[in-house]
Amino acid sequence: MENNASTRFCIVRHGETDWNARQRMQGHKNLPLNPEGIRQSWKLCRYFTKRTIDVIYSSDLMRAHHTAIPISETLKLPINLLPQLRERNYGRCEGMTRSEAASLYPEDARALHERNSGYVIPGGGESLEQHQRRILDCIEELAGRHAGQNILLVTHGGVLDIIYRRVSGMALENPRDFPIPNAGINWLVINGAHWRITQWAETSCLQPSPSAETDVYF
Numbered sequence: 029m030e031n032n033a034s035t036r037f038c039i040v041r042h043g044e045t046d047w048n049a050r051q052r053m054q055g056h057k058n059l060p061l062n063p064e065g066i067r068q069s070w071k072l073c074r075y076f077t078k079r080t081i082d083v084i085y086s087s088d089l090m091r092a093h094h095t096a097i098p099i100s101e102t103l104k105l106p107i108n109l110l111p112q113l114r115e116r117n118y119g120r121c122e123g124m125t126r127s128e129a130a131s132l133y134p135e136d137a138r139a140l141h142e143r144n145s146g147y148v149i150p151g152g153g154e155s156l157e158q159h160q161r162r163i164l165d166c167i168e169e170l171a172g173r174h175a176g177q178n179i180l181l182v183t184h185g186g187v188l189d190i191i192y193r194r195v196s197g198m199a200l201e202n203p204r205d206f207p208i209p210n211a212g213i214n215w216l217v218i219n220g221a222h223w224r225i226t227q228w229a230e231t232s233c234l235q236p237s238p239s240a241e242t243d244v245y246f
Contacts (some may be wrong), residue, residue, distance in 0.1 A: 034219040035171040038081065039181045040099075041188055042092040043068035044210040051125055054184075055118035055153075058090045068211035068234055069095045073102040075213060075233040081105065082177040085170065087113040087184060095211065096182040103180075112166040115184035119153020145200040156200045163190040171218040191216060195223045 043065030047054050061069065076099050086096040088109040100107045121129045121136050130137035139147035145156040154162075170179060185208045192198070192206055195216070207229045215227040 033175045034217050035174050035176065036178045037167070037170075037181055037216040037218070038079070038178065039183060039188060039191065039214045039216060040072065040095065041185055041208060041210055041212050041214075042087075042089075042095040042182060045091050047123075048210060052123055053118045053121050053125075053129070054091075055115050055122040056089065057122050060090050061094050065091070065095070065210065069098050071234045072211055072213075073098050076102050076180075080178055081180045083174060084108065084180045084182070085110050085113065086182040087111070087115070087187075089114055089184075092182045092184065096180075099180065099182070110166065112162055113181060113183045113187060116156070116159040116186045117149070117152060117154045119149035120151030121149055121153070143201045143203070159186060160190050160193075160200060163187050164194060167191065167218070188212075188214060191223075192225070192228070195225050 043061045045054065045059045045065055046062045047057070047059055048065075049062065072095070081103050082105075084096060084100055084103070084105050085108045086092050088111050092113070093107065093109060096107050119136075121133060121140070124132070126137060126140065129140065133150075136147075136149055138144075139149070143156065145160075148155045148158070170181075188208045189204060191214075192208075193200060193202075209229055209231050211231065211234055213227065213230040213233070215225065217224045217226055
């Protein structure tokens, strides 16, 4: 049962990038939002005009940081950048599609396809287990630091994947069967060891505003 010590996380995936659209593995590559991603970041502001947020954290990668900036301006709160909230590091496969990786590095591609949780991608990459530990340690630390508060996290699809699996008990090796849309809004409540998702993959704020024929973004 939720109480005053619960920490409530609003977790937002960054807006779209060109590599998202082309299904390229981004990992730690520092890519900007594309025009659609910029529009998404401004549309997100509508959602937060009627929400109480106490503190903002973002991955330090550009695509997450730039998604957070319009929300920060709307809420008049600073952004705290955390490298711990980065996407999984895909090592030598970063920048490739899955089919390109299969042609050049078939062992890596097989491990990615089979979700081999212990496989460390060469070239400075991480295993799923390493990524999981990094993310869960970060979330648990923030939950303790901000008990009773509402935290906004702007981060990445792989981070949300880890969080969903922690709540649902789904193994790292199981194929993903849940959506993680760009600029999707997700709510997580943590009270001690109990994690509970109260909203997932909410994107209604990204639709055109019903009060105007045209949305304008600066």
